[in-house]
Amino acid sequence: MGEFFAAALGFPVAVLSVLLVIVVAYWLLVAFGAADADWVELDVGGVPATLGISLLIAFSWFASLAGVVVFDPPSVLAGTGVLGGALVVGLVLTRVVMTPLKRLFPTDPPASxxxxxxxxxxxxxxxxxxxxxxxxxxxxxxxxxxxxxxxxxxxxxxxxxxxxxxxxxxxxxxxxxxxxxxxxxxxxxxxxx
Incomplete structure (x- = not known):
C-alpha cells in the first residue's frame, strides 16, 4: 500500500492526483445537492462538460499511475513524457466512453x-x-x-x-x-x- 501512495503522490501522478481529488469532491457535492452539474456540452461526445472533464482526469490519472509503475521514469523529463502520454490515453478513452453516453442526455428536438x-x-x-x-x-x-x-x-x-x-x-x-x-x-x- 505504501508503494501505491508513493506513486500516487510522486511526479507526474501527483499533478493528476490533485485534479482527481477536486473531481471527486465536486461529484460528492453534486450527489448531496450542494452543487449543480454544468450541462454544457463538450466537443468530444456531446455530454455535459463536467462529466467529460471528470472522465478525462480519471482516465489520465490511471494511465499516469500505470505509466509510472511500468516505466519507473528516472528523470523529470521522462516523467513529463509519461504525463503527456497519460493525457493522450485519457483523451482517447474519454472519447470512446462518451460516444455511447451521449444517448443518455437529451438534445434539443429537431426543428419542425x-x-x-x-x-x-x-x-x-x-x-x-x-x-x-x-x-x-x-x-x-x-x-x-x-x-x-x-x-x-x-x-x-x-x-x-x-x-x-x-x-x-x-x-x-x-x-x-x-x-x-x-x-x-x-x-x-x-x-x-
Whole structure:
C-alpha cells in the first residue's frame, strides 16, 4: 500500500492526483445537492462538460499511475513524457466512453414546421388565395424562411401584409394564414379631433 501512495503522490501522478481529488469532491457535492452539474456540452461526445472533464482526469490519472509503475521514469523529463502520454490515453478513452453516453442526455428536438404555427408572417407574394401564396416567417432562433401559405377566406392579403399562421396542412405542405386586420380604424385628418 505504501508503494501505491508513493506513486500516487510522486511526479507526474501527483499533478493528476490533485485534479482527481477536486473531481471527486465536486461529484460528492453534486450527489448531496450542494452543487449543480454544468450541462454544457463538450466537443468530444456531446455530454455535459463536467462529466467529460471528470472522465478525462480519471482516465489520465490511471494511465499516469500505470505509466509510472511500468516505466519507473528516472528523470523529470521522462516523467513529463509519461504525463503527456497519460493525457493522450485519457483523451482517447474519454472519447470512446462518451460516444455511447451521449444517448443518455437529451438534445434539443429537431426543428419542425409546426414550430411556425402561432407565429406571424409577412406576405411576400402579390396575393394569397386558397391555392396560392408565399410568406416570410421568423423562427424562434431568429432565422427566417419563405413558406407556402393559403387562406380559407377572401381577405386582402397582399405583399407586405402581416398575417397569422394558424395551421399546417401536412398533405399540401403549406400553412393556413389569416389576416391580423381585425377591424378598420379610420385615418384622422387635421380637422378631426
Amino acid at each position: 414546421r409546426l414550430d411556425f404555427v402561432g407565429r406571424t408572417c409577412v406576405i411576400r407574394t402579390g396575393r394569397v388565395t386558397r391555392t396560392f401564396g408565399q410568406a416570410e416567417v421568423t423562427a424562434g432562433d431568429g432565422s427566417s424562411a419563405v413558406v407556402q401559405v393559403r387562406q380559407p377566406g377572401d381577405d386582402p392579403l397582399t405583399a407586405g401584409t402581416t398575417a397569422l399562421i394558424f395551421d399546417y396542412d401536412v398533405d399540401g405542405e403549406f400553412f393556413w394564414v389569416a389576416s391580423l386586420d381585425i377591424g378598420h380604424s379610420p385615418t384622422l385628418t387635421r380637422g378631426d379631433h
